[in-house]
Amino acid sequence: MVLVFNCKNCKSTNRITKRANDRVELSRFLGDTFVRECRFCGEKEKYSVNDVYATKGLWSLIFICTTVISIIFISTYLYDSFTEAKNVQAKFLLPIGIAIPPIVYFVWLQGQKKLIRNFNRFF
Numbered sequence: 001m002v003l004v005f006n007c008k009n010c011k012s013t014n015r016i017t018k019r020a021n022d023r024v025e026l027s028r029f030l031g032d033t034f035v036r037e038c039r040f041c042g043e044k045e046k047y048s049v050n051d052v053y054a055t056k057g058l059w060s061l062i063f064i065c066t067t068v069i070s071i072i073f074i075s076t077y078l079y080d081s082f083t084e085a086k087n088v089q090a091k092f093l094l095p096i097g098i099a100i101p102p103i104v105y106f107v108w109l110q111g112q113k114k115l116i117r118n119f120n121r122f123f
């Protein structure tokens, strides 16, 4: 989960580097209003913690890539050990090995969705 706000001038999405579970927690770090400079147009504006919202951000993309790479590695390893060493166990582990990365991704995604919903709920 990343915290972002949209620039009042150019509407670009800017990140907030502070970590908070909800807007109450965020306002403890930043105050109810805070001044931020847009990293795209350089315009300094006053924002409210209510202008900040949570999103998955780039982590989602990184996680998907990691999941795909993990599947390729695990399946290649297990397939090789099955064909080369005639390791019969690998044949049974193959579907399990392939299933683990998507399960990890799914669990992570559900957790993120919960965090995002929790942050965006309170105004």
Ligand SMILES: [Zn+2]
Pocket: 007, 008, 009, 010, 011, 012, 038, 039, 040, 041, 042, 043
């Ligand atoms: Zn801007």
